[in-house]
Amino acid sequence: MKLSYQSRIAASAFLMLLVIILIMSALWFPRTDRTVKVMDLMFVLDITQSMDVADVEYNGETITRLAWAKEYTKQTLQALPCGSHVGLAAFSESRSLVLINPVEICSSYNDLSQMLFKIDGSIAWALSSEVSKAVFGAIDQAKLMDPSPDLVFITDGHEAPPLHETLFPKYKKKLDGVSGVFVGVGGDNLLPIPKHKFDGTADGFWKQSEVLHEDVYASLRSESAEVRAARPRNEHLSSQKQSHLENLASMLNFDYVVSPTKSNAVINALENRVKTRDQVVDYDWAPWFASIALFLLVLLYLPFRLIRD
């Protein structure tokens, strides 16, 4: 492009005038209402003993499934927009114990993150781990709340005592709009489960002879001894039970995210699955004006000549 010296000077004067107008707009342009989509969620963390298996990679370190679950929940809390409400629950035995009903995450972030930090296996009130029943219980409790939150259920899917392949419990009630996502945690390899005494001190690992390897009704069915003996006896070992979680997810119309690395994975899954509310926030346009003004100034002072004589 060619311009005379005279018009170049005039052009840059007008460009600078434009910059001034942009800066004024940044100062005085009114904030406008904008809606963002927010969700009401209940995070249920599995605190049963299989969650103490350390087989999750995080930042180059191997950490326990529960430590990962807490870290992942924290990251998701940080990634959710203000106005979202989040509650916390812990799952042990066959129930999800709600610790805090959903609260607005930005104003209560401090309390939520401290509470999250406190959740661990030491509050477990029993040793069994009946995932399906706990999920159903969590849905029932979500339905009691107003508005009903959707669920994020973080678990390895390990059922103890084990369930029969076909005879597992079904959710017979209506879902009433409660939906959610399973976040699967844990590796594919079967690993020994750390054992804790009831007061929380470590006590080696669960031995093969110490756990049930069949569902509790196995002895009542007329199965031959061969069928029963042929069953694998490795319930003292734990991995992420993907097929079980897939079954649960499809039965409840939940989504299932396998070992996600970014908090976006679960947020995207939730956005497709659960109900969202519109929240009005006032939007500040100043950064846009400032960016354009800066861009114009850079063009103006660029050391190479875009415009020639």
Add this chain to the structure above:
Amino acid sequence: MTLLGLQWASPMMLLLLPLLLLPWFTHNQDKTVAWSHFVPVDPLSNLIGLTFKTLASVVIASLILTLAGPYIPEQTIERVGNGAEVVILVDRSRSMDDPFSTRGKALAVNRTVGKGDSKRRLAKKYLMEFVDKRPDDRFGFVLFSDKALDLLPLTYNKDSIRATINASALGKGLSETNIAKAMIKAAEMYEKESYHGSRTVLLVSDGGQEFSAEDKKTIAELYKRETLTLYWIYMRSTTGLSIEEESDDDSWSKTPEKRLHKFFKSLDIPYRVFDIESVKSFSEAIDTIDKQQDQTLIVEEIIPRVTKTEPFFWLAMMTMLILVLAQFYTAWGVRKAHE
């Protein structure tokens, strides 16, 4: 990160700061001169040129700084208020799922499991009322079954404590409870804190428990040392006799409730039991505590974060104004010269 005494929301933007050097390298405004030695050296012109370059740098820097989102972080200030610090312990045992008992009435057989007028639901209702009445109080919450967890550390956030109390009324009770552990946990929550004012532990339960000698000793020491006040809201179970009532019936004076009451009385700390047998007496108990716990308290208040982009925009605008005027003057001069 901190710079100029401010926090920055998007410090990565500061990486753009080298752009402020651009005016010092630009040639866009230069006039093509056949041989620069023809141009006489004019100190005043040089000075003006330097000034304009500096001003341009200032504008660019200010704009980048606004983009980096300067703010003063939320601050905690202390003010004097009226109220108390309250740690709430709610018994989650199964019996709390029962409705209130009334003396002489037949035992209500059907457990309501957290519905209707179960003791847990009533406790929730009145605790919520209590929380709402006390704007300056700082609340904490201990969740306990046979273990105790300081679930909600002392907080001024009313939403958090309300949501935690609400959650405590959900679902059915847990089978085992250990009141001693919960009481120790509650005292430990105060141990970590500096003294703000009246410190209260509010125990809501429908039964007593025999504490071990070791627990008794720990509790006695802790509660004395941390200068705690203990309120026990005792939601009477079906046995019926009042906790203060002396009775010849030996079996009653030996009940865990009675023994617990005796132990609490022996603690040498401010202690009061509220013997609740109806909804009405619960609400009266809450009112009494409300009146008693109205002493001076240091309240921490949070001032929300303040965005500080405005001064930088003003700086950018004023500086830019000088540059624009100068540029228009130049344009006018150049035009004159050409004419």
